[in-house]
Amino acid sequence: MKRKLVRLLLLLLAIGWLFYGVSCSLLGVSIEDRVQQFVSDMNETDRSDVYLNFHPDIFNMAGAQDPDTWETNFPVLKIPYTYSALNTSDPLNVTFTVINTDGLHWSIRFEVEKLDNDWMISEMYKDPGDVFATTLIIN
């Protein structure tokens, strides 16, 4: 009887795991997941995969691919970076604040775009103040 119960439990676990995997691949990466992944990548010492958060069609993939870009903007020395005030209500205006280990903060704005089931970053703004620049306009 005990053995049957263990088997049933294992079976339920396997089904649950399978269901979780299938639903994840069906639902894809949400905007919240993408922001979390990006910030988590900033907390890695190896930044060679950061570009994978970006839509493959972004204009400056060469810059995004280069870890020097990220080291310049988010020095490894200031790990861990955390984020707060995430607003994902508009995919063209995803905003949040990144805070470094010293408590310095930057306002970040993403424009995100869906690629298959995953939200990817198509544009990124970073500002040391509280208001986003409005002088640069995408055409």
Add this chain to the structure above:
Amino acid sequence: MKSCVLAALFLAAALAAGAVPAGVAYTEGQASVRLKSGTVRDAAIGDILNTGDGVRTGADGFVELEQRGVTLRIDPGTVFTLMEKEQKGRTTGVLSLVLGSVKFRYDKLTGQEPLIQTASCIAGVRGTELTVYAGVDGSALIVVEKGAVEVEAEGATVALAPEEAVEVRPGQPPGAKFRPPRERIDYRSWNDEKLRALMADPAAAMQDVLDQLEFHIAKTNEAWSLYQEYSARLKQEREIQQEMINAKRIEDAQAFERDVVHAITVQTSNLVLNYRYYAVAALSLRRFVGGRMYLLQKAGQIRESADSSFVSFLAKYEQMLSAFEEHIIPRLLEVDI
């Protein structure tokens, strides 16, 4: 002044005409697109190419690309890439032709046309119809049908008017202008001529490529050393900022970030873009011009016994490989190769 750091990288690029994506309007024969991610696939109508993406056509391949306001006809046997670089604070699109020929036809000029680059020269477009040929030895031939084009190489510039052409050999300033034949120049005959010259004096041809590579190396190193300089300045300013943080003056440190650190961060990020640009251009030169010359020479030597000209060629080729490995490889990323 409010501003964006990464905007310089991800947005300024979008403002330049050259950064506008190009769509494949027509394709036939053997033609592939190489995406900046490294993926290579057959070209298909409707494909969208962005900065860093390239097109390669086989002996029977043909691709027509449409970018906003310009149609590019990519002929057989061509290697072509969409690139960009930072110039005077703004990102400029560069249409890079490594080998083969491309005809550019502009509907109208906006003054923000991307530069056209070959292994031996850069052309600033002021014309509406021109064809650029890039030979196996790194030479370029620019033929203007309508409008005007400025061709720059080795610090010298030649302005071309309609029905004028100029040839540029690698590592040399543009040659004398001439009137091209009325009928379209046959790329294969022109390139065969380059090939014959290359075979006649392979060491001299490789020396030209070496000179051109040295130009790219100098530019890569210049951007890299500026990047190092700005990085060091950034580090210094961040150290000053750290003192404020240590003294618990977080608000002052935040204001310092906005007023001082931010501007240097933007400039440093732009320099990353520039050294990447020249390093990737050097990679194309080494791969499609130098590498191809080596294969041609090697094939010739298999048929005939090795002669002294091949030995001198090989010495120059090895010199090129060694310069490439020393100066360019460290600036390349795995995804480039």
